[in-house]
Each structure stands twice: as structure tokens, then as C-alpha cells.
Amino acid sequence: MQLIQQNPDIHAYLASDEAIDHWHPLVQDTADALWFATGDAYSYAKAAFEFVRDTIPHSADSGDERVSWRASDVLSTRNGICYAKSHALAALLRAQGIPAALCYQVLADDDGTNPLVHGLVALKLPGSERWARVDPRGNKPGVDARFDLDHERLAFPVRPALGEVDHPELHAAPHPAALKALQESADRSQLWRNLPTAL
Template sequence: MDLRTQDPDDYLAADEVIDATHPEVRALAAELRASTLDDALYAKAAFEWVRDNVSHSFDVQDPRVTLTASEALRERVGLCYAKAHLLTALLRVEHIPAGLCYQRLADEATGGHALHGLIAVYLDGSWHRQDPRGNKPGVDAQFSLQQEQLAWPVDPVEGEVDYPTVYTAPVPEVVDALKRADDVLLLYRQGLPPALKE
């Protein structure tokens, strides 16, 4: 399957990981949508819900592994990847194109690099990246269609990379790493996927 495309309509499908048709995902989407018919306001509400109500696994030291959107919703915990999967599903179920994006960031745990997952939403005729990772001291990600306010800026001097592609589905590097993991904190400490295989 080609994970890259230019047609926003290709970013509406559910799959095994972005399980937007799951009853619990659909129920949360309906609850969030009930307060607004405006797609941008709904997208902001979904972003803030995932950012603030699903804890980042490392921040709360929770070893449970979540991969799919419905797992992240049910357990209310996940790494950046699972949180991105849930936000993507919440947008797609409401017919708002959304895809997955990645950054290669310096990894203090290993001294190397690690992939960071975030999303892009298609509104007002263009893509806008959003980072639902979860805020903490030093991290202040906000929903914006005007100017990106992501969790971390990329520093090319440190070998960090902003990958430009918006993917229709999670990349295999992420899915395989999470499927093999029994303890997400151990995965985090021993090394997340370090880069995309492009």
C-alpha cells in the first residue's frame, strides 16, 4: 500500500490501527461534534481532548502498550504514536482528512535519535500539522491553522529532521516496534525507531 498521496480524500479511510469505525471512537466523535458543526472547531476540540485526556506513557511512567486509536482511547495512555492514531481516527470519522507525520528528534534516553509522531489535518484547502503529544514544562503544543505550535522545534545541527510527507497510515517502523513491545517504557528507554526508511 502506498502511504503517500496527494488527494485529501485518501486520508479518510479507517484501517487496523486508525480504527475510526470502532464504536467507542465513534461515540467520542459524536460527543465532541455535538457542540459544533464547524470542522475547524471540531478539529480543535478533538485535538485538545486527545492532548489533555490521554496521558503520554513516559510522562506518567505507564508501561502499557497501546497502538490503535481505540486502545489509546480505552486505556487513556499512549506514546505520541498512539495519541496521533486516536486524533487521526476522530477526525476521519467526521469526514475531515487527516494523516500522520513524523520528526526525527534527538533522543536523550539513548543518545541517538527517535521518531516522534504527530498528525496533519486538511482544512481550508491545505495541510496543518498538529502535535497531540501532551504538554508539560517546556512543551506547549497548541492547535493552530495559522502558525504551527508543535511540541518541539527541529534542530538540523543535532541531526533532527522534519519529514515532509503526510502518510495515510502509520509507517511500518512504528507499528512493528509497538507490536513487538511488552513494556512501552522499556521500548522508550532502549530505543524507539530512530528514523524513517525512505
């Protein structure tokens, strides 16, 4: 899939904002520890991806009712849905100078009903001309997302026959619909009712 850079200024994909708060000490400390253990951009990006995928449970899997949306809160609570986990991964990548974007899919049940927007991340390693998407959602039976910059290994490959959609846009900041759902939900039960069904 051809990814579309929304903002031609690469610096937009390195910026900090209220959700991707890579200036926060916890994000910086986590990024520094991961960098110290790896030492090059590719190894660091893979380690950051696996850290978010594997050590921060998706709240639908864990049953955690808390709703986090800032990257620093995701790292602190070790909790979040796909949007929040994507904010955390983007922050860790940007903290070490790796451009990171937010991407979205619309997924559905096996019968094509109940569409929901799913969030993931695209990154661009130094010296690379292309963006690659990775999905830090978290693995479980039937979901096997991997860090692979040559062949996408996402949590949920889209099924166009069911009306699912891959949105090719690279967002420098969270999509307003996704961010609004997180910020306006007091708990996970309310969040499930607030999740956007389209972008």
C-alpha cells in the same frame, strides 16, 4: 515547511485501518460527543486535538507501562506515546470526515545524541487547500503544543544543528517502523528499546 501528500487520493486520508480504527464504536461515540459540543469542522478539529492532548497522558509522563497502538485502545486506556496518540487524533478527525495524515520528525537530546522518531498529525479542513500539522503529544514544562493552523505550535520544533529532521511526507497509514515498535513491545520499557531512530 512544504508538506508532501504521499497519496494523491484524498480518500486515503479518510480511510480506516487496524490502527486508525475510526469505525470502532468508542471512536464513533467520542467523535459524536465532541461534534455535538462544537458543530463545525474547525471547532471540532480543535476540540478533538485538545481532547487527545489533554485527557490522554503520554505514557512517558504518566509512567504507564501499557502499550496501546489502536486508536480505540488509546481512547479506552487513556494512555499512549506520540504515535498512539496521533492514531487516536487521526481517527477522531476522520470519523467526522476531516482528512488526517500521520507525520514524523527525528528528534535528539540537547547534545545531538539518542535520535528518536516522533509522531504527529496533519489535517486538512473542508475548503482549505493546505495541510496543517498539530502535535497531540501532551504538554508539560517546556512543551507547549497548540492548535494553530496558521503558525505551527508543535511540541518539539526541530533543531537542524543537532541533526534533527522534519519529514515532510503525509502518511495515510502509520509508518511501518513506528507501528512495528508498538505492536512488538510488551510494555513501555521494551517499547523504549524498540523505538525507531530513523525513517
